[in-house]
Amino acid sequence: MKRNQKIALSAFMGAMGLAAAGGAWAQTGPDCGLNTGKAATGEPIPIGAVVGKTGPDDFSASGQAAAAYFKCVNANGGINGRPVDYIVADDQWNPETAAQVASKLVKDRKVVVLAGSTSFVECGANAKMYADEGVMVIAGTGVPRECFNARNYVPVNAGPRVSATIAAMYAAQKYKAKKMVCIIPNIPSLGNWACEGPKEWGKKNGVEVETIAIDPGSADATSTMLQAAAKKPDTIIMNVPKGILVPMLAAAEQQNIGKKIHFVSSAPAYNADVPKAIGPYWKGNFDVNLEFNPLESAGPDNKNWLAVMDKYGAKSDPRDTFSQAGYVAARIVTQALLKMDPKRVDRAGVTDALRKVSDFRSDILCKPFYVGNGNRHNANNSGPVASPDGNGWRFAPGGCLTAEDPELVDIRADEQKMGLK
Incomplete structure (x- = not known):
């Protein structure tokens, strides 16, 4: 056997709460977004997700974790004053349903991005539509081949x-x-x-x-x-x-x-x-x-994930690797949005901001995460x-x-x- 396996030391320290470093460490609760401790009251920013909740199995833990993180963000100043309106749709493990609910999110609800999606069927059903509409998906968990072979679909997991x-x-x-x-x-x-x-x-x-x-x-x-x-x-x-x-x-x-x-x-x-x-x-x-570092690892971002779930998630929400993935997906999106002018948060701007993500760090991940301009995405390929x-x-x-x-x-x-x- 070749002896050229690449071993990467795990545990890069998470860079959290980038937009307001001064307030990030003053609070005692979870670290989310601006960390102001004040609820966001501005115009909501619509963000969607497609998950397979009902069907052969409940495959929605990533969306639940993303929802908890966005609740924490909204309780701490939102996206520069604007709360996230997080809309999760169930595809019922059915490609036709997946196409219908995604179309409603993108074309009717006008979401600027999807975050925390987790599905066995929606990648094949919706990847072309996402590209045609210019909307990015920072998915929690991708499974089939199409999830890792689409320009606008970015799974956080390895697959x-x-x-x-x-x-x-x-x-x-x-x-x-x-x-x-x-x-x-x-x-x-x-x-x-x-x-x-x-x-x-x-x-x-x-x-x-x-x-x-x-x-x-x-x-x-x-x-x-x-x-x-x-x-x-x-x-x-x-x-x-x-x-x-x-x-x-x-x-x-x-x-x-x-x-x-x-x-x-x-x-x-x-x-x-x-x-x-x-x-x-x-x-x-x-x-x-x-696909990620252990659930019980002592890194600050992994601890923050658990703190977010305990305070803003339901007791019944899983604390598993899918949950880790949804939390990381929501963090990637939040970090990109916080760098934008809150008055100019539109789909094209968000897509551009996400494509510029090149060095996102979390101790949940083995290596820094990136999006970039590639025709497909598989940035997480270590574990x-x-x-x-x-x-x-x-x-x-x-x-x-x-x-x-x-x-x-x-x-x-x-x-x-x-x-x-």
Whole structure:
């Protein structure tokens, strides 16, 4: 295996409350926007989001976190005196509904930007419309390929392809794995694409990767695990949602496959409930890539995220990686808006301001985030690795591993043009 993995030390210190540094540290509550402690009373600024709340699963945590942050911003002077009118629409996991609700946000409600969107279906349904209308989306979480291949759609997360690639790299590095199987739902624009990252990386590094695409609604866990094991891999890459992952690991345990084959996973497996759900059998033999730094990390921005959720979010709102993503998305948008003349906050100006984002820092992220003028966006392509210890998670030494997915070649070229490392 090539020894050119790029290791980036995690935890850049967050630059928070940039518009009013003098007041930022005087308060004792969460740090949001201007930090004046006074409610914004000016003309509202409409900001939207499209989330998949109702359907197979509730996929709206990013929007909930963004809503909490904007509430905090509004309670602390807003956007230079103007409150954010945050409008969240549910696409119901239906592409037609996604197109309808996005059209209402963009064409009827005249949102200047979308922030904290999280959807399995809206990228394919709406990416062209967003570009045609000149509106940017700083999404919390992107999943299908279209989310990472659109000029006006900017996911804060790394995505399933990048995350699975990092998991494969880690397996090759730690376990010297030479043959892997990647398991993925056969959802359009997710399917093989998300496992092609490990496969293409493997071709360049002497690692063979095969894909097993499953029907997420009817896949038999035991049959899938036996099918994967029959290929005699060194490592099985789980690239599936938590609801599919847990029963599949249980099936692998019943067949004692986990003692013969190493298991790794993309980011959906990183959840506070997973270690207890899968049990002690997997201690030391299940490694998960994270799209962000740990939920319990001690960085100031991560602590601020939790403080914002506690004060301005609902108790039922998740405190998970999707929530981290929505919070970061809202911060990126707020920081860009605060640099604008509040009397001239229109869609074109906001889009221009967001494209100029080139060095946004948060200790939730492994590296500074940027938007830029690229035709697609995947700025977050690094993350740490964790493994369950029976009750919680322990984190691998070395910090954040940066994906070597060949599909990122254009992203690396854009970064070079922007002077980023």
